[in-house]
Amino acid sequence: MNAAMAVDTQVVRGACPHDCPDTCALLTTVENGRAIKVQGNAAHAATDGVLCTKVSRYAERSYHPERLLQPLRRVGPKGSGQFEPVGWDEALAEIATRLQAIAARDPQAILPYSYAGTMGLVQGESIAARFFHQLGASLLDRTICASAGAEGLTQTLGNKVGMPVRMFAQSKLIVIWGSNSVGSNLHFWRIAQEAKRLGAKLVCIDPRKSETADKCHEHIALRPGTDAALALALMHELIVNQWLDQDYIDRYTLGWDGLRARALQWPVERAAEVCGVPAQQIRQLARDWGTTAAAAIRLNYGMQRVRGGGNAVRAVACLPALTGAWRHPGGGLLMSSSGHFPVRRAALQRPDLLGDRRPRTLNMSTIGDDLLRPSSPDFGPQIEALIVYNSNPVAVAPESGKVVQGFGREDLFTVVLEHFQTDTADHADFILPATTQLEHWDIHTSYGHTDVLLNRSAIAPVGQARTNTDIFRALAQRMGFEDPCFAESDESLCRSAIGDAQDFEELLKHGFASLPVPDAPFAQGAFPTPSGRCEFFSQRLVDQGLDGWPDHVPNYEQPQAGGRYPLAMISPPARNFLNSTFVNVKSLRDIETEPVLEMHPHDAAERGIADGAVVRVFNDRGSYHCKARVSQRARPGVVNGLGIWWRKLGLNGTNVNELTSQKLTDLGRAPVFYDCLVQVALLDGSVQSA
Ligand SMILES: Nc1nc2c(c(=O)[nH]1)N[C@H]1C(S)=C(S)[C@@H](COP(=O)(O)OP(=O)(O)OC[C@H]3O[C@@H](n4cnc5c(=O)[nH]c(N)nc54)[C@H](O)[C@@H]3O)O[C@H]1N2
Numbered sequence: 001m002n003a004a005m006a007v008d009t010q011v012v013r014g015a016c017p018h019d020c021p022d023t024c025a026l027l028t029t030v031e032n033g034r035a036i037k038v039q040g041n042a043a044h045a046a047t048d049g050v051l052c053t054k055v056s057r058y059a060e061r062s063y064h065p066e067r068l069l070q071p072l073r074r075v076g077p078k079g080s081g082q083f084e085p086v087g088w089d090e091a092l093a094e095i096a097t098r099l100q101a102i103a104a105r106d107p108q109a110i111l112p113y114s115y116a117g118t119m120g121l122v123q124g125e126s127i128a129a130r131f132f133h134q135l136g137a138s139l140l141d142r143t144i145c146a147s148a149g150a151e152g153l154t155q156t157l158g159n160k161v162g163m164p165v166r167m168f169a170q171s172k173l174i175v176i177w178g179s180n181s182v183g184s185n186l187h188f189w190r191i192a193q194e195a196k197r198l199g200a201k202l203v204c205i206d207p208r209k210s211e212t213a214d215k216c217h218e219h220i221a222l223r224p225g226t227d228a229a230l231a232l233a234l235m236h237e238l239i240v241n242q243w244l245d246q247d248y249i250d251r252y253t254l255g256w257d258g259l260r261a262r263a264l265q266w267p268v269e270r271a272a273e274v275c276g277v278p279a280q281q282i283r284q285l286a287r288d289w290g291t292t293a294a295a296a297i298r299l300n301y302g303m304q305r306v307r308g309g310g311n312a313v314r315a316v317a318c319l320p321a322l323t324g325a326w327r328h329p330g331g332g333l334l335m336s337s338s339g340h341f342p343v344r345r346a347a348l349q350r351p352d353l354l355g356d357r358r359p360r361t362l363n364m365s366t367i368g369d370d371l372l373r374p375s376s377p378d379f380g381p382q383i384e385a386l387i388v389y390n391s392n393p394v395a396v397a398p399e400s401g402k403v404v405q406g407f408g409r410e411d412l413f414t415v416v417l418e419h420f421q422t423d424t425a426d427h428a429d430f431i432l433p434a435t436t437q438l439e440h441w442d443i444h445t446s447y448g449h450t451d452v453l454l455n456r457s458a459i460a461p462v463g464q465a466r467t468n469t470d471i472f473r474a475l476a477q478r479m480g481f482e483d484p485c486f487a488e489s490d491e492s493l494c495r496s497a498i499g500d501a502q503d504f505e506e507l508l509k510h511g512f513a514s515l516p517v518p519d520a521p522f523a524q525g526a527f528p529t530p531s532g533r534c535e536f537f538s539q540r541l542v543d544q545g546l547d548g549w550p551d552h553v554p555n556y557e558q559p560q561a562g563g564r565y566p567l568a569m570i571s572p573p574a575r576n577f578l579n580s581t582f583v584n585v586k587s588l589r590d591i592e593t594e595p596v597l598e599m600h601p602h603d604a605a606e607r608g609i610a611d612g613a614v615v616r617v618f619n620d621r622g623s624y625h626c627k628a629r630v631s632q633r634a635r636p637g638v639v640n641g642l643g644i645w646w647r648k649l650g651l652n653g654t655n656v657n658e659l660t661s662q663k664l665t666d667l668g669r670a671p672v673f674y675d676c677l678v679q680v681a682l683l684d685g686s687v688q689s690a
């Protein structure tokens with residue numbers, strides 16, 4: 001045999017790094033050191049051998065011709081995207097010098113900015129967190145996605161816990177609430193379809209007639225931000241029709257009298273008016289919920305991106321306890337499973353490195369305003385340096401006009417660790433090339449199932465890319481941080497992140513390990529709340545001066561008769577992108593074609609807008625151009641701006657976040673992306689008044 005001809009083929013077990021509830025197990029085929037194929041691992045039950053279209057293209061993304069392969073230093077004006085190559089040593093030395101000078105005045109003028117570009121515990125917040133703790137930098141409140149819902153769920157159930165996703169296969173009623181599962185939770189959707197084949201009824205609650213709504217038996221197209229009103233009316237019906245499990249309520253819940261009184265204020269007609277749906281639909285759902293034992297809700301984050309998002313999650317999370325659905329296999333609720341995992345966060349992130357220092361905390365969702373704030377006694381020092389990793393804030397943060405202005409400050413020192421020259425990277429002083437999931441080790445929990453996954457590196461780093469951990473190790477060294485924790489290897493971090501050594505051996509062997517979560521974890525109460533009960537009433541919220549019981553909290557921005565901005569806009573994900581990731585992968589962008597705004601035919605006709613016309617979507621915060629898609633997917637009065645496009649790949653160098661506001665939710669300090677009024681007009685046309 002000719003040795004030179006032999007192909008060295010390996011299959012490497014990994015985990016999908018993306019911010020997606022499914023956390024799939026990957027198998028990467030590597031030939032002669034090059035990844036040629038990324039597939040789903042059939043041995044992992046939750047993955048079942050299937051990946052979404054996006055991650056099937058992961059090799060294409062990793063070897064993308066525009067992948068960042070070496071460090072870059074800015075040469076043009078801020079934000080112009082002009083850079084020159086620079087060596088790693090020079091880049092790191094210059095960054096360390098700049099950060100040291102700022103830290104000598106006040107380290108809180110330095111802010112890390114990161115989110116879930118990778119969900120890995122190691123390439124996320126491990127060495128990076130240690131670095132910023134040692135430095136004494138401002139802390140970042142990571143609220144951009146889920147913190148309203150997480151707070152609502154935690155106040156009610158005690159943690160981010162729920163029924164195991166596998167149990168939906170046994171449900172007889174599945175309510176998919178605020179989620180386009182076909183696009184963003186594919187593996188749950190497969191389970192729901194199995195249940196459907198076995199006779200389950202599927203109901204979708206979503207202002208948009210999504211791809212998921214198409215395939216459910218019933219679609220309740222409520223107005224954005226009215227979910228709590230709907231949930232309270234359902235409770236009203238459960239009460240008046242005596243569809244309650246009083247034994248479950250008495251034993252395992254807290255605060256029933258107060259919740260009952262509140263629900264009685266929400267007759268079906270009142271909710272129908274607020275939600276903009278037929279009363280009969282609410283009655284039918286209440287009947288289904290009240291008379292089906294194995295009734296389950298797949299609640300998801302789409303419904304908590306409005307002012308009342310936290311309260312809405314609280315209200316919905318009460319429903320399974322009222323009918324005792326938790327008792328039954330296939331009954332209950334799942335929003336996030338991440339609270340089931342025993343992650344050793346303190347060991348990974350080492351907040352003890354702060355010592356006695358108590359730096360301020362800045363909210364990532366108001367980065368636009370915060371970058372524009374001068375020093376003041378309230379705010380503290382002006383932000384002088386930003387280190388961005390695993391995030392693309394210029395595209396994803398609300399009110400991007402201000403975000404861009406902030407990132408455009410000539411006096412701001414910005415370092416971006418990235419795979420690609422994103423909108424954010426365009427605004428950097430230094431861009432540092434980071435490895436992808438194929439090139440590093442990591443360990444993953446999930447917010448949609450309860451398995452731990454190990455990701456082994458399949459290929460050597462592409463170009464001069466380095467892991468996030470390695471970049472922060474190198475910076476720590478240059479900053480003179482001597483604590484031995486900065487030398488810890490990625491493999492060691494993986495080992496210490498969760499569980500004991502035994503678990504890790506299993507992970508090394510199989511690539512995944514399941515937590516022992518019972519089929520019906522709350523059949524006998526035992527909620528991880530202080531009272532051990534499902535807390536309809538929360539004393540902790542009262543102690544914060546908030547309402548102890550869930551209520552309907554109306555949107556900040558509600559259409560007024562004769563108002564300038566009569567349309568509510570929501571901006572849920574495009575199916576073939578993952579937030580702003582993959583927008584630059586041409587094969588996926590080709591499927592999405594262009595930035596679009598779905599409009600109901602009546603709303604379009606009123607404005608003389610035909611399908612495919614280029615429109616201007618605007619409000620007082622900004623203006624965004626895209627193509628109108630006239631479609632029944634939009635309900636009257638609500639327009640759907642799909643996907644977070646890269647600004648520079650859009651029609652006028654903006655994206656949908658040009659329009660969203662920096663206001664925050666009732667609980668959890670989260671953004672209100674879907675609580676946003678706009679007007680739409682033909683580009684260059686005038687708005688016809690109705
Ligand atoms: N393909 C794809 N998958 C993704 C993502 C992606 O960008 N693309 N993003 C990932 C991330 S970061 C997250 S957080 C998850 C999100 O996952 P989910 O929380 O499941 O959210 P989406 O699938 O975005 O679905 C949100 C749905 O909520 C609807 N919605 C909007 N406003 C309201 C409302 O007020 N009430 C109700 N009931 N529904 C409302 C929208 O129309 C949309 O169909 O998905 C992850 N998966």
Ligand SMILES: Nc1nc2c(c(=O)[nH]1)N[C@H]1C(S)=C(S)[C@@H](COP(=O)(O)OP(=O)(O)OC[C@H]3O[C@@H](n4cnc5c(=O)[nH]c(N)nc54)[C@H](O)[C@@H]3O)O[C@H]1N2
Binds near residue numbers: 114390417572644
């Ligand atoms: N209008 C509107 N805005 C939204 C939303 C919405 O529905 N509507 N959704 C919001 C939600 S739910 C979320 S979660 C946020 C998401 O916001 P982000 O967390 O910023 O997510 P992405 O846009 O996917 O950007 C992640 C970036 O991390 C990079 N990355 C990935 N892996 C690594 C790595 O290992 N190292 C480094 N250095 N970089 C890496 C990717 O290349 C990518 O550019 O957006 C929010 N913004």
Ligand code: SF4
Binds near residue numbers: 017020021022186
């Ligand atoms: S993005 Fe979600 S569905 Fe796609 S491979 Fe990753 S975990 Fe699986």
Ligand SMILES: [Mo]
Binds near residue numbers: 019145
């Ligand atoms: Mo998210």
